[in-house]
Amino acid sequence: MFIAHDETGGNVTASEAVKNRKYFCPVCLERVVLKSGNVKTPHFSHHRIVDCIRHLYKKESLAHLSAKHELYLSLNKNHTAAMEYYLPEIEQIPDLLVGKRAIEIQYSPISPMLIIERSKGYRTLGMDVIWVLDETALRINGPHVIPTHFQLSTQFHHALFTYQDRNRQLKKWTLHHHIGTGRWLFHVEGMDAEALMLDHEVMTRQMHQMNRQDIKRLIQHERRQKSRLNPTLTYIYQLGLNPADLPKHLLYITESERWIMNSPLEWKLYLMFALERGSLTIEGFRHFIRLREIQGAPQSEQVIHRLLGDYKTLYNSQ
Ligand SMILES: [Zn+2]
Incomplete structure (x- = not known):
């Protein structure tokens, strides 16, 4: 996480935070630790993630944190992006929220049921959500992509979205047809963070x-x-x-x-x-x-x- 409360209850980002001061989780109000120095991206962390009520904060790898940070900076050039904005009505904390669109970086596999449940949560607030997956976890075989059930469950208007930390590349993978044995015909294109704000309307495909x-x-x-x-x-x-x-x-x-x-x-x-x-x-x-x-x-x-x-x-x- 990048945002914590300081002792006065104000929001502090991890890059502004100072070692040896006390910081608190904005949701459960427990102490969180500032991790900075040796790590590439300063961030806060619960002592144990299970300490946070209802596990609202995801387990965040360094890759996840750096993707969130990069996308936040890019989106903020033209929009007002909110990072880790707590939505108490649905008890969810989208990584990024821009207007009515949540951006969730989901590198670790979770159950499709959870993806569906959380996506529904956003819809009850009139929002939608783009799940951004780890590109290196996506299996490609020749002309086919073979997504896991978890990856498939995140589909947004027939497409998967991925980020590659190494070259900071976002991609959109439009899934055309499932040809059996888990293989999909697809079209992939690179995109910039700005394209995360587009409608991504579905084109009707031929059989x-x-x-x-x-x-x-x-x-x-x-x-x-x-x-x-x-x-x-x-x-x-x-x-x-x-x-x-x-x-x-x-x-x-x-x-x-x-x-x-x-x-x-x-x-x-x-x-x-x-x-x-x-x-x-x-x-x-x-x-x-x-x-x-x-x-x-x-x-x-x-x-x-x-x-x-x-x-x-x-x-x-x-
Ligand atoms: Zn907490």
């Missing part, structure tokens, strides 16, 4: 047609699961399909698929099979679909109905 390589990877992945009840392989077998020559409507990835974990083949095969047998129920389909935990995602009912609509469109257009 993506999977190529032979994509299909092969998916099938191989399912075979490696070694489960006799593997839905993809079971439906392909039961429907008498040839994995190397699947019906065309199974090969397209639609926009609504971003909200589910089922592979692009799996949920379409489920519908194809259930429709052929005349056994499709919304209830059954809902149980089959595994929703992702993403902040700001549409309601589950909406996703289910969009998927059904997508399948119908694909089926009718083949």
